Amino acid sequence: MGVSNKSRIMAGLAVVSVATITWGSEFGLPTLEFPYQEADPEADGDTGVAGVEDSSGPTSFWEGWTRTAEFGLTGSAGNTENLNIRAIFETERETDTLRTLFRARYLYGEDEGSVSENEGRVRGENDWLFPGERYFLFAFSVYEFDEFQDWDTRLQMFGGVGYEFLKERALLDNGQDRASLTGRLGAGVTREFGGTDDVWHPEAVIGLDFVWEINDRNTFAAGTEVFPALDDFGEFRSISYISHDVQLAETADLRLRVGAEHEYDSDPGDAKEHDVKYYLTILATF
Numbered sequence: 001m002g003v004s005n006k007s008r009i010m011a012g013l014a015v016v017s018v019a020t021i022t023w024g025s026e027f028g029l030p031t032l033e034f035p036y037q038e039a040d041p042e043a044d045g046d047t048g049v050a051g052v053e054d055s056s057g058p059t060s061f062w063e064g065w066t067r068t069a070e071f072g073l074t075g076s077a078g079n080t081e082n083l084n085i086r087a088i089f090e091t092e093r094e095t096d097t098l099r100t101l102f103r104a105r106y107l108y109g110e111d112e113g114s115v116s117e118n119e120g121r122v123r124g125e126n127d128w129l130f131p132g133e134r135y136f137l138f139a140f141s142v143y144e145f146d147e148f149q150d151w152d153t154r155l156q157m158f159g160g161v162g163y164e165f166l167k168e169r170a171l172l173d174n175g176q177d178r179a180s181l182t183g184r185l186g187a188g189v190t191r192e193f194g195g196t197d198d199v200w201h202p203e204a205v206i207g208l209d210f211v212w213e214i215n216d217r218n219t220f221a222a223g224t225e226v227f228p229a230l231d232d233f234g235e236f237r238s239i240s241y242i243s244h245d246v247q248l249a250e251t252a253d254l255r256l257r258v259g260a261e262h263e264y265d266s267d268p269g270d271a272k273e274h275d276v277k278y279y280l281t282i283l284a285t286f
Contacts, residue, residue, distance in 0.1 A: 061093075068284070068286075069283070071086065071087050071088075072280055073086075081111075081112055083108075084107075090103045090104075097131065099136075100125070101123070102122075102125075104121070105120065105122075106119075107119050118146075119144065119147065123141070125140035126140070134163055137162070138161070140157075151192035151197075152194030155190070156203075159186050160186015161186065164182050177212065177213060182208070184208075186205045187205065188205060190203050197269070201229060201230075202229075203229055203237075204228045205227055207223070218244065222240075225239050234266070240262045240263075241260070242259055242260055244257070245257050253284060253285050253286065254285075255282070255284075256280070259278070259279055260279070261276070261279075262274070
């Protein structure tokens, strides 16, 4: 695919991502409002809303972000020569009504001097929360490239409804752990540019994510997203993951992560249906 097409796709993604992650009251765009009652400030503080305490959350969209950098490197030289790099940057922000996530990942590998892996993925995601409710609305967009797929770049845009089946619930008898289980159901469109099927396709999305903070030092996570084709019954894609984090520092700013990812495509073209990656990385939160 020519440079002009790639530039156009990148520009489109930038517009979609920025629109997604910045949609909120901070910029005067559409928001959902809830009825409230006037309250006696002496009875409920200075909030002016009955039964609601003053929130200490960020007041500006550019405040309150948590950033994580993840990096892994393996290699060998001598009888065999190989190099593998895994680099991820993630930033997240959550308030009472909005949860925003931006994640960028790059993977690169060489085997005996030849490139064996070269792919990148950028994801922007927004969840619109309703205080006191388990359900929420979501929207996300994904842009990715992969040198060893049957396409040059892929763009995905989805939206739908999510539900928190578990929210920081203790599963162990000691009550010190916290578990969360979140489901998502929605629809959207996907297009693979530069491949044999360079058209927009409608797809559904079914997602499930489980996060278990076992104790202060260990966190387990697993999840999957399935994308059934809506215009070709029986065809689908899926992305699944599993990981375990171990805290390396008392401040929890440094963690060791071991995990695996599995991607499946029932119609991969010239590529393989299954793609499995396993990794050991270091994470720093700042």
